[in-house]
Amino acid sequence: MPGKVWTYIEEKLEKEGALHFSLLDPDPLKITKDDIVELAELAESAGTDAIMIGGSTVLGYIDEYVESISDAVDIPTILFPGNVSGVSEYADAMFFMSLLNSTNPYWIIGAQALGAPKVKLTGIETIPMAYLLVEPGKTAAWVGDAKVFPRDKPKIPVMYALAAEFLGFRLVYLEAGSGAEGGGVPSEMISIVSQFCDIPLITGGGFNTAEDVVRGVEAGASIVVQGTYIEKHVQADKGAELKKIVAALKEAGAKRV
Ligand code: 1GP
Numbered sequence: 001m002p003g004k005v006w007t008y009i010e011e012k013l014e015k016e017g018a019l020h021f022s023l024l025d026p027d028p029l030k031i032t033k034d035d036i037v038e039l040a041e042l043a044e045s046a047g048t049d050a051i052m053i054g055g056s057t058v059l060g061y062i063d064e065y066v067e068s069i070s071d072a073v074d075i076p077t078i079l080f081p082g083n084v085s086g087v088s089e090y091a092d093a094m095f096f097m098s099l100l101n102s103t104n105p106y107w108i109i110g111a112q113a114l115g116a117p118k119v120k121l122t123g124i125e126t127i128p129m130a131y132l133l134v135e136p137g138k139t140a141a142w143v144g145d146a147k148v149f150p151r152d153k154p155k156i157p158v159m160y161a162l163a164a165e166f167l168g169f170r171l172v173y174l175e176a177g178s179g180a181e182g183g184g185v186p187s188e189m190i191s192i193v194s195q196f197c198d199i200p201l202i203t204g205g206g207f208n209t210a211e212d213v214v215r216g217v218e219a220g221a222s223i224v225v226q227g228t229y230i231e232k233h234v235q236a237d238k239g240a241e242l243k244k245i246v247a248a249l250k251e252a253g254a255k256r257v
Pocket residue numbers: 023175176177178179180203204205206207225226227228229
């Protein structure tokens with residue numbers, strides 16, 4: 001049975017056409033707990049629809065960070081685990097992900113099996129998501145042994161996205177990698193994948209401006225994720241620019257309802 005967070009996503013997508021998710025990386029070498037909580041609060045005030053928590057190199061403290069973020073915001077917190085270490089009972093849900101274009105079975109099913117007993121014990125809501133890495137792929141591609149999709153070959157991810165749909169995944173994530181240059185996944189790739197595939201498309205990696213985000217939605221993405229932008233800019237202007245980015249995304253989304 002679909003859980004609360006999935007129902008929230010589906011209902012909001014139906015009403016608003018597109019959603020904005022903010023990704024926070026709970027890496028104690030990079031950010032303090034107080035700062036990450038402030039970012040989550042600012043992102044929520046700016047209108048983001050959910051907080052994703054995770055990264056490719058999560059180093060300890062995940063529970064403490066996730067619990068503090070979940071206590072501070074009313075919007076859903078969703079784990080975006082980079083490995084078995086990214087599981088925490090304090091989030092509202094988790095993306096239960098498989099990196100389908102990895103060359104290493106560990107990232108396709110091994111980590112999932114090793115993490116599954118803890119996930120079951122926590123009782124956390126799981127949302128099955130196919131994770132597909134596009135050039136440059138950045139740290140996620142290196143860690144995940146991915147055979148990244150070339151940016152000029154949009155038809156290859158279509159095959160993977162269709163396979164994901166037929167395997168029962170609820171979402172397909174086209175990921176260029178955190179900090180990717182070039183404004184995110186190419187529009188043509190988003191467009192062709194979303195045309196052929198009936199499950200919602202989520203995309204991220206390098207979407208830094210309102211223009212990037214609107215381009216993603218206009219190409220066919222249902223959810224656009226911003227991480228680096230939030231980490232670098234939101235504290236300085238207290239989320240004023242992020243509010244404009246989210247508003248621009250919602251305007252583009254409304255045209256699809
Ligand atoms: C990474 O897609 C996300 O998994 C976010 O990417 O940090 O480039 O926004 P950015």
